[in-house]
Amino acid sequence: MAETPLTQRIRPDGEPPGIAEYERTGGYQAVRKALRDMTSAAVIEEVKQSNLRGRGGAGFPTGMKWSFVPMGPEPPQPKYLVCNADEMEPGTFKDRVLLEGDPHELIEGMILASYAIQASVGYIFLRDEYRLAARRIEKALDEARAKNYLGVNILGTGYNLEIYLHLSAGRYICGEETALLNALEGKRANPRAKPPFPQISGLWGKPTIVQNVETLCNIPHIINNGAAWFRGLSRSKDGGTKLYGASGNVNRPGIWELPMGTSLREILEEHAGGMLDGYRFRGVIPGGASTDFLVEEHLDIAMDFDSVQRAGSRLGTGTMIVLDDRTCPVGMVLNLEHFFAQESCGWCTPCREGLPWIEKMLTAIEEGRGTLQDLEILQQQCLLLGPGLTFCALAPGAVEPLQSALKYFRSDFERHVSDGRCPWR
Amino acid sequence: MATIYIDNKPYEVNPDDNLLQACLSLGFNIPYFCWHPAMGSVGACRQCAVKQFKDENDTKGKIIMACMTPAADGTRISIDDPEAKTFRASVIEWLMLNHPHDCPVCDEGGECHLQDMTVMTGHAYRRTRFRKRTYRNQDLGPFINHEMNRCIQCYRCVRYYRDYAGGRDLNVFSVHDHVYFGRAHDGTLENEFSGNLVEVCPTGVFTDKTLARHYTRKWDLQDAPSICIHCGVGCNTSPRARYGMLRRIVNRFHFDINGYFLCDRGRFGYEFVNSERRIGSIRPSVPQRQVIEDIASVIKNGRKVIGIGSPRASLEANFALRMLVGADRFFSGVRAEESLPVAKVAELLRRSPCPIASVHDIEVSDAVLVLGEDLINTAPRLALAVRQSVRRKSMETAARMNIPAWHDYAVRTLAQDERSPLVIATPYETALDEIASESYRGAPEDLARLGYAIACAIDPQAPRVEGLGREEAELAERIAGILKGANRPAVIFGTGCRNAALIEAGANVALALARTHPDPERVRLALTVPECNSAGLALMEAKDLDAAFEAARSGADAIIVLENDLYRRSAVQQVDEFLRAARTVVLDSLENETTAKAETILPAGTFAESEGTLVNSEGRAQRYFKVMPPRQGVLESWRWLREIAIAAGRLNEDSWRSLDAVIAAIEAELPQFQEISKAAPAASFRIAGQKIPRQLHRYSGRTAMMADITVHEPAPPRDPDSALAFSMEGYQGPPPAGLASFFWAPGWNSYQAVNKYQSEIGGPLRGGPAGSRLGEGKRTDDISYSSRIPEPFRSRDGKVFVVPAFRIFGSEELSMHAPGIAARAEKPFLEVNPSDAEKLGISAEQEVALTFGAVSRSLAIRMNPSLPPGVAALPAGLPESAGIPVPAWARITGR
Amino acid sequence: MLKPEEQQEIERELERYRDRRALCIEGLKIVQKHRGWISDEALADLGEFLGMTVEEIDGVATFYNLIYRRPVGRHVILVCDSVSCWIRGYEGLRDYLRSKLGLAMGETTPDNRFTLLPIVCLGACGSAPAMMVDNDLHVNLDPEKIDRILENYK
Ligand SMILES: Cc1cc2nc3c(=O)[nH]c(=O)nc-3n(C[C@H](O)[C@H](O)[C@H](O)COP(=O)(O)O)c2cc1C
Ligand code: SF4
Ligand code: FES
Secondary structure (H helix, E strand, C coil): CCCCCCCCCCCCCCCCCCHHHHHHCCCCHHHHHHHHHCCHHHHHHHHHHCCCECCCCCCCEHHHHHHCCCCCCCCCCCCEEEEEECCCCCCCCHHHHHHHHCHHHHHHHHHHHHHHHCCCEEEEEECCCCHHHHHHHHHHHHHHHHCCCCECCHHHCCCCEEEEEEECCCCHHHHCHHHHHHHHCCCCCCCCCCCCCCCCCCHHHCCEEEEEHHHHHHHHHHHHHCHHHHHHHCCCCCCCEEEEEEEECECCCEEEEEECCCEHHHHHHHHCCCECCCCCEEEEEECECCCCCECHHHCCCECCHHHHHHCCCCCCCCEEEEEECCCCHHHHHHHHHHHHHHHCCCCCHHHHHHHHHHHHHHHHHHCCCCCHHHHHHHHHHHHHCCCCCCCCCHHHHHHHHHHHHHHHCHHHHHHHHHHCCCCCC | CEEEEECCEEEEECCCCEHHHHHHHCCCCCCCCCCECCCEECCCCCCCEEEEECCCCCCCCEEEEHHHCECCCCCEEECCCHHHHHHHHHHHHHHHHHCCCCHHHCCCCCCCHHHHHHHHHCCCCCCCCCCCCCCCCCCCCCCEEECHHHCCCCCHHHHHHHHHCCCCCCEEECCHHHCEEECCCCCCCCCCCHHHHHHHCCCCCEEEHHHHCCCCCHHHCEECCEECCCCCCCCEEEEEEECCEEEEEEECCECCCCECCCCHHHHHHHHHHHCCCECCCCECCCCHHHHHHHHHHHHHCCCCEEEECCCCCCHHHHHHHHHHHCHHHEECCCCHHHHHHHHHHHHHHHCECCCECCHHHHHCCCEEEEECCCHHHHCHHHHHHHHHHCCHHHHHHHHHCCCCCCEHHHHHHHHCCCCCCEEEEECCCCHHHHHCCEEEECCHHHHHHHHHHHHHHHCCCCCCCCCCCHHHHHHHHHHHHHHHCCCCEEEEEECCCCCHHHHHHHHHHHHHHHHHCCCHHHCEEEEECCCCCHHHHHHHCCECHHHHHHHHHCCCCEEEEECCCHHHCCCHHHHHHHHHCCEEEEEECECCHHHHHCCEEEEECCHHHCCEEEECCCCEEEEECCCCCCCCCCECHHHHHHHHHHHCCCCCCCCCCCHHHHHHHHHHHCHHHCCHHHHCCCCCCCECCECEECECCCCCCCCCCCCCCCCCCCCCCCCCCCCEECCCCCCCCCCCHHHCCCCCECCECCHHHHHHHECCCCCCECCCCCCEEHHHHCECCCCCCCCCCCCCCCCCCCEEEEEEECCCCCCCCCHHHCHHHHHHCCCCEEEECHHHHHHHCCCCCCEEEEEECCEEEEEEEEECCCCCCCEEEEECCCCCCCCCCCCEEEEEEEC | CCCHHHHHHHHHHHHHCCCHHHHHHHHHHHHHHHHCCCCHHHHHHHHHHHCCCHHHHHHHHCCCCCCCCCCCCCEEEEEECCHHHHHCCHHHHHHHHHHHHCCCCCCECCCCCEEEEEECCCCCHHHCCCEEECCEEECCCCHHHHHHHHHCCC
């Protein structure tokens, strides 16, 4: 059996370990080790060496991100660490497993990350619908406070840290890290322009690191076992394991912790158990709603950041949505674009106006009112909403499934137009 | 300077700019919406896309937003790149998906930035067949029309209204393509600068409701450079007229004064020009020659004629009256309460311990002390500048972090609510207190004492204030510390409290700073005055109205009142008595109580129908020009007076044929006005032998507009007084700043065309002069400290000391004849401290009688806990309070 | 005026944030918890408490989808309409709920028992289709299961 550090304590009944059990199984050892024996710089260095890349979707090297935070003798104060637990990307349900199954692991990771950048306040930005997770996190935070893993002079080391849980009021854009900061400040969650990056000017203008749940959960294990061990977990250049997931008409939809770089085929066939009876595989969105479709020919790629990129998509969140032959690809893309259009924050023109237009054209096509010009315009919109052209990454993500659907399932779109109806209805 | 490459050609630009500013400054056309020169960049609209290349070998490049990218040395961009062009056209296509095709019925049509940008990007063909979204509009009060369907979501309105002007009742609601800009509910926009939304909005969402009542397209309006006459700041405006009716006021950019923004009184007060109370002919009706001969005969016979000047009339008109009646019988027309402090201000305009601040100087000050002024009501545009001054600190913080000043939200995020110091010492709480770092409340004497104490705390050589309380002494030390520590400190004071000691105290602070500051040239003082030409009139050094009353008592044969309603200046009995003393001739444009008492009324042109010079609170002489010729029978005041003077033999036929001759006479006689001829180009000024047209080259219907009267096209009216023509013919290029009234350039029909007239984006207009600083606003070395420190304020039993409380909507005479302004004016209350009310046994809303000596008024009470005990505030200049010579002690009796 | 409990709950949050303004979202949620939804009046009360104008709070309130600016029933049904649930039969489920309750999306039953709303992905894609009723997540839904579930919410 391969090692599954992230999910090792998650029990089949879903009850999370309390702090006693968490400690008994090696929990908070990394905090003791780091706060007592390691400098912040050493923690950052270890994480850098581990090749850990962010699990929130963009895959930015975590240690490098931390190293941009101003340190020195008189850094701006306070600094903040924010855990991004907004998880609202359709098809993505991996962070919930960790949040509900082992909240202490996240808290420990947050303490370590905070220590690394010398943050004194941490926030867990949790989507409101995760009520069970909220209860469990609050309880775990109380336990950690009672044991002085949080609070003043943690474990007598002189380091202070408070972590608070913030429940969002709901909007996908809050997951975008700078929009998230505005939401935390009690404002409308429009993203902020970068630069300046949050590491320099983040929450309330202070240095801030925003990190995904899964990313943070890896930190205790890296500190306990070392960067080399972590790199060794992976089948690819990127370190560690990854929570992969699958949904759609497969036999065993779910989430699995597997070595980073496990092949798409292995995940879908072995872990998800292949397609349901009577359904044939047509394609897969590999990493949450905002990634490009992959198809049959890609099944043997390794699911790591660079390999998926080379195949023309993105690893994203590593949770895949499977398209089968009894589901209309146009309908599926319409569902996705409806989501993105509705979740646009309304700040920049291309996203605010372009996505609803796309949705209208797709609706027309799906309902048999589409034209070939619509297809042409859709194709153009995919380029016009691309990276760098919009204010944040929402819109570029939104057009990824569309552009790849137009590429791989073009004939299905054309049939909708020529038949004047959806062949699946 | 930095070198950047635009489509492979090198250009020198300011590295502190972003690429959009830099390119526009160079004259390139790049479309934009969300960026605004006064508000910086936020990158929302994505319209200003250009292609950037890493180096000369990079042929692929990447599209960036010009407004969000620094114009750093070595930057290589392409504006003409096909991908960038496609993207820019697409942005318009997106915006047009929902934009109504209502240009023909839209008030913005013809001056619409969205129209301009649409044409600029080349987007012309509609490819969508889907329904447009629609919104419900709101009633936003008397000034602003709201048509949300036209919105292109550039977020400029909320950024201007909230971030720039400090308004809190306009916002963006909802999300995605439902975002809505407005108020939570229908209702009047509360901010005093709401009118700028009309120009800030790049399309027709927020339009001028007053214009809509007598709508005319921009290109059909005749305009002229003008100066706002509704307060002493002297904002530059562009009034616009058609068919002899004034139809709107548009901001006229002046770098040092109003920049891009006017206050609502200035923008919407103009409708008095069209008022039903305008005086259109001589009253009682006699032929013009006869009336002139008649008045002249009184003067000719060498009898005693009293001339009453006016702080709302031009220098030329006042000077003409002075010439007619003789300097010793020319009076300023304001009572001592006002003329004494104004004289103090005038003295400072001539001899100041430090340079006099322009409005722009205040914007860039990093510590401001406001002494005794409720700025939003006494000098509104200056208050808006103070709002910007408190942002200096965040700019400095941002600069330290290498965040450029134009990166608006980044600066705001980094700095949060960090503010530069602002100290407000006034009798009662003011709108600016919410951003003040220190506030102090006191009676005018105590404010003056605080000022003296601050001066002494800055420079021990300044006279000490004896008997100061400990708290005040500490406060003075703190404020002194703040001002001394500032790089560009400024003190603002003036006539708001009608207290001369306060002005001397303010001058002491400025002097103390100038003497101790490492760079005295950086110290500024800014002044306020009551009316548009208060400063000019004061510089004429006429005796005050009290002296005129005195003179009348010793006998007079005639009184000539120039544009002045004396019943606003003094108590009814006094004015009645004065006007009864002799035959009264009044020159004015609107009926008022004084004209009602006059034997003869001569109809005078308003600012819109006359030329003249005004001196603002900064000592800047500025010329305003006729927008339209006066109606038959109406003359500019100075012309009436000239005619009378000729008839009386005081002037010969040939003199003063044009305004320039009057100006020359003023300069010759009064050295303090030496520079006023430089305020604007003379009437003889020509470019390529041509005058500057008052009408756009697209002015339409010229040959038909009089067709109901005559089918012959009348010759355009002659204008001997200016280099402007009542015509669309003339020099078509950009005129010098003092003569520029509309901004237009090929492809730029909206107000944004001002970009093309500026030396650099946001900078001064090209080709001055636009006004002339009398005495250059420089500092004088040999000024010494004043030591006339007043005694501390002591309350008196059974009485309150009533200070004037000015109101932006209500206190100014002429604007109150504009229906919109009148609608915004609040019912006046006498405001008292609750402890005084308790002592006097009166309660809120109760009607009381307020007795000043012989004068008595009845008013309702409102509690104002911010007032010091013993001090009450009376809204000034409203019908209910006009004529009460405050400040003064008064007795309050309940009813 | 906010109720004392509401005030206390909001005040308690203050230590977690830098300033009062940041309490706006927490405040909205606390008031919503007490009153079910955010009426104009509630908005004004909260504004007064936090020193914000109605425009300032409503600008925030209308941005987020879990702040209800219109009345909702005693129980709010949030049906996930995102991609995995859609693939697994969201549309049929939605239609079932609509006809069972006699509601269009966004409406409330006349007896004020249920409000039916769509919601974006609930993070239950592995057990799609899913919905939430009040605080509880329900997964692997079919019409029968829905019938049983709704019985528990009176
Ligand atoms: C529209 C949008 C939504 C996002 N939502 C999430 C999210 O729900 N959770 C998350 O961890 N990251 C999300 N991200 C990515 C974050 O912006 C950010 O990159 C991430 O939290 C960084 O953490 P990591 O480096 O640990 O991955 C989103 C990004 C975008 C553009
Ligand atoms: S792409 Fe633009 S409108 Fe869309 S979410 Fe990002 S900033 Fe908002
Ligand atoms: S002007 Fe540059 S993005 Fe709007």
